Amino acid sequence: MHKLPILKSIRLYLVSFSFVYRNNFFGLLMGIAFGFFMSHAGATTYDYHAKMFLFQDFQLLIVIAMAVVIAMIGVTLMKKFHVTAVATGAEVDFVKKPYQKGLIAGAMLFGIGWGMTASCPGTIPAMIGEGKIAGIFALIGLLIGTMAYGILQSYIRLEKAQKTTSNS
Template identity: 70%
Template sequence: MKKESHNKPLFESVKLTTISFIYAYRSNILGLIMGATFGFLMSRAGATTFDYHAEMFLFIDMQLMKVIGTAVVIAMIGVFLMKKYHVQAVTTGMEVDFVKKPYQQGLIAGAFLFGIGWAMTASCPGTVPAMLGEGKISAIFTLTGLLLGTMAYGVLQSFIANNGSYADAFKD
């Protein structure tokens, strides 16, 4: 009895594999493309230049503030239009939902710490990956601070949620 082969030609096999890969990872691929585009645009706008950040905080050159203001206005228009036309998410097909978060007590202190970190490092969290992409090695220290700060926030939230005790935090 002759065994039947189910192999497709090489070109057809590569084509099907590529299609299935793109379908399975479409949200990751879309995110990568959008992130690279965002980083490129931030770089072109000067948002990845340490001097522009320092000059903005010293009120010497307001170019970066103009970029941020323009981004805020465009985002406001975009959110308004998405709410009006009930836009669906590209990857999930579900309607984009805008849930207003309640005020939290530590919001003001957190915003203050964020501003201090931004002023000290001359980079905000959104610009750090773009700075690394440009080869600015000093951004590694900012990224490390961001990751440690995020971890500290998680540990503190866990501590507060367990009434100041870690004994209950690790129970199954």
């Protein structure tokens, strides 16, 4: 058993705990802020999405456009100043992803899901946090779709491997 006073022991424990989990705290705080702003902008409300897709109200479209512009500026600045990641300390790398065969079909499925649920992956946790039951169903659909994608990718790789071995 240690001989430190109880207050000093608690303080040391809290400091070490916050040091070890600082990235998780940062992520949690940023997630809460993101969810708050998504909710405040109306991105978690079905009516805003429906009106945007019907070209009746452009509030949500303006929010999305602003987010794109701010992200473009942020990425440009991060590239220019060689920003390092908070978690690892390594320089943030912007690798262009190669085109994949099923990208168009995947984008169409994403759009259909967004139109049907009025939510994208970023708004689902905020919807659940607001207590909207539709967010739970959207999350279930997102998880099933992700699982289906993984299974399909495994199947495609297996097919390619079998064709390669049969041609050899």
